[in-house]
Amino acid sequence: MLNLFLELLKLVKPLTGYMCLAVSAGVIGFLMAIFIPIFGTYAMADILGFKVPLSFNVLIILCFTFAALTGFLRYGEQLCNHFIAFTVLALLRDKIFSALRRLAPAKLENRDKGSLISMVTADVEIMEVFYAHTVSPMIIGGIVSIVMVLFIGSFHWIFGIIALLTYLFVGVFLPLYISKAGRKSGIRQRESFSKLNDYMYETLKGISEIFQFGVEKQRVDTISKIGTDLKNNQRKLKKYGFQTSLLNGFAMVFFPAFILIFGGKLYQTGQIDFPSMIIPVIALLSSFGPVLALSNVANTLLLVSASGKRIIDLINEQPEVNEITNGSNIIFNKLECDNISFSYQKENILNGLSLNLEQNKILSINGKSGSGKSTLLKLMMRFWETDSGTIKISDENINHINTSSLRVNQSYLIQNPILLDDTIAENIRIGNYNADLEDIKNAAKKASIDEFINKLENGYDTRVGELGDRLSAGEKQRISLARLFLHDAPLLLLDEPTSNIDSLNEGIILKSLKEASVDKTIILVTHRTSTKGIAEEYLNMSEIRKS
Numbered sequence: 001m002l003n004l005f006l007e008l009l010k011l012v013k014p015l016t017g018y019m020c021l022a023v024s025a026g027v028i029g030f031l032m033a034i035f036i037p038i039f040g041t042y043a044m045a046d047i048l049g050f051k052v053p054l055s056f057n058v059l060i061i062l063c064f065t066f067a068a069l070t071g072f073l074r075y076g077e078q079l080c081n082h083f084i085a086f087t088v089l090a091l092l093r094d095k096i097f098s099a100l101r102r103l104a105p106a107k108l109e110n111r112d113k114g115s116l117i118s119m120v121t122a123d124v125e126i127m128e129v130f131y132a133h134t135v136s137p138m139i140i141g142g143i144v145s146i147v148m149v150l151f152i153g154s155f156h157w158i159f160g161i162i163a164l165l166t167y168l169f170v171g172v173f174l175p176l177y178i179s180k181a182g183r184k185s186g187i188r189q190r191e192s193f194s195k196l197n198d199y200m201y202e203t204l205k206g207i208s209e210i211f212q213f214g215v216e217k218q219r220v221d222t223i224s225k226i227g228t229d230l231k232n233n234q235r236k237l238k239k240y241g242f243q244t245s246l247l248n249g250f251a252m253v254f255f256p257a258f259i260l261i262f263g264g265k266l267y268q269t270g271q272i273d274f275p276s277m278i279i280p281v282i283a284l285l286s287s288f289g290p291v292l293a294l295s296n297v298a299n300t301l302l303l304v305s306a307s308g309k310r311i312i313d314l315i316n317e318q319p320e321v322n323e324i325t326n327g328s329n330i331i332f333n334k335l336e337c338d339n340i341s342f343s344y345q346k347e348n349i350l351n352g353l354s355l356n357l358e359q360n361k362i363l364s365i366n367g368k369s370g371s372g373k374s375t376l377l378k379l380m381m382r383f384w385e386t387d388s389g390t391i392k393i394s395d396e397n398i399n400h401i402n403t404s405s406l407r408v409n410q411s412y413l414i415q416n417p418i419l420l421d422d423t424i425a426e427n428i429r430i431g432n433y434n435a436d437l438e439d440i441k442n443a444a445k446k447a448s449i450d451e452f453i454n455k456l457e458n459g460y461d462t463r464v465g466e467l468g469d470r471l472s473a474g475e476k477q478r479i480s481l482a483r484l485f486l487h488d489a490p491l492l493l494l495d496e497p498t499s500n501i502d503s504l505n506e507g508i509i510l511k512s513l514k515e516a517s518v519d520k521t522i523i524l525v526t527h528r529t530s531t532k533g534i535a536e537e538y539l540n541m542s543e544i545r546k547s
């Protein structure tokens with residue numbers, strides 16, 4: 001656990017200066033606030049004729065100055081904390097995205113995509129609470145407590161011990177006890193809450209299916225069941241909250257009263273004077289603030305340990321495939337697969353596959369679902385490395401080709417392409433940021449989507465998000481295909497580019513592909529027989545895969 005926190009702190013090294021500033025402002029601000037009533041008491045003792053270390057005027061001036069400065073310092077502390085909070089959010093997201101960039105695409109292909117999304121949202125938010133509202137209050141609470149123990153102890157060592165016990169009780173023992181008692185309810189609460197969120201989201205997403213099959217009652221019943229669970233848990237957590245404030249209230253009366261009784265005895269026997277009996281009580285009473293702020297810290301730390309571990313694990317994760325930067329650059333002229341085998345974990349997908357593809361030819365890959373067609377394309381892209389055998393492009397093993405050079409030479413259309421919430425023109429422009437509208441339109445024509453786009457009210461400036469479900473699967477596929485035509489790489493890897501497209505539009509696209517094959521090599525994964533017409537080479541995966 002300690003190791004984890006040290007690693008987490010290392011992540012925000014660039015913010016050390018601001019953290020120190022926040023802690024200094026916090027410590028000085030708290031101490032000044034604590035000393036205002038202490039100076040006030042000294043001033044009163046002065047009026048009553050007792051001997052005090054400072055003159056009345058100095059004491060009053062100090063009271064006013066501290067009061068004014070406290071405000072500024074607390075403001076400064078909050079300012080630093082908020083700055084840290086926002087910067088930490090940006091810093092962590094940046095670290096997570098760089099880690100994902102390094103781990104992609106294999107990591108993103110894996111089946112735990114859901115937890116990645118929660119990591120970039122929920123986990124990062126929790127870490128913000130940790131860095132900006134947990135670490136500095138802990139340090140501030142610790143430093144202020146030490147100073148106050150020394151100050152109170154300077155009147156009598158037993159006062160010091162009582163103060164120390166007070167701070168330990170309120171700042172360490174109570175938070176630990178309550179977090180232990182409420183741990184189960186806390187975890188359950190969060191689980192129920194995210195379950196309710198997920199369930200509501202799923203329900204809204206599938207609302208038409210729910211009505212169609214008449215299962216709305218079951219959905220509503222489940223929602224109210226999770227809701228009741230949530231309510232019961234909340235009640236339990238409230239109970240713990242109530243217990244905490246009760247015990248805190250007890251501590252705030254009990255410990256100062258103890259000093260008062262003990263001090264009274266010392267005063268009676270003449271061992272200390274009157275101010276030395278009262279000041280420690282006032283000092284203790286006015287110094288609860290920083291330790292009270294720690295009452296929630298234990299709960300936060302519990303949350304942080306789970307989220308923090310996920311983030312640290314991701315940042316330290318080794319990629320399945322390393323980016324190559326010191327390899328060679330190539331210009332595509334042929335592709336060869338020599339006896340390649342590949343398994344995802346234990347599941348053997350490819351077993352000794354070989355193929356040769358000359359420049360400017362079209363290869364059609366068929367085979368039943370699950371036979372490894374998409375996997376083969378991903379291996380050619382080096383999303384994963386083969387277990388044995390080699391894939392060569394222009395006679396160079398792809399494991400030795402610079403990743404950037406590989407990407408420039410390949411265009412890959414995934415099976416279920418994704419459009420971004422941007423205009424249609426911008427979605428196509430992703431293929432080549434230097435393209436102008438004319439190039440974009442030409443690419444759209446080749447993908448047989450130009451006519452559809454022109455019919456939209458805002459044409460190429462229509463936002464994809466605004467269209468929502470209006471965009472059919474085939475239309476999305478054709479927009480993605482236009483993006484690919486714009487990319488203009490010599491090797492096109494197309495995973496079922498026409499699976500959602502009617503035969504008329506498919507005909508246009510196949511014609512475009514055939515025309516493109518004048519200077520492009522194309523690998524076409526397809527279930528359809530119609531696409532075979534344009535291919536020179538065939539590969540049937542079902543016959544190859546032996547499992």
Ligand SMILES: Nc1ncnc2c1ncn2[C@@H]1O[C@H](COP(=O)(O)OP(=O)(O)OP(=O)(O)O)[C@@H](O)[C@H]1O
Nearest residue numbers: 109110111344349368369370371372373374375376
């Ligand atoms: N990231 C992954 N991790 C583990 N197994 C995977 C992964 N991706 C695919 N598989 C499995 O590998 C096998 C081949 O998948 P692949 O997607 O290559 O098939 P396909 O021939 O493209 O099928 P389809 O025609 O349905 O698209 C399947 O059994 C699939 O479940």
Ligand SMILES: [Mg+2]
Nearest residue numbers: 373374415495
């Ligand atoms: Mg596939």
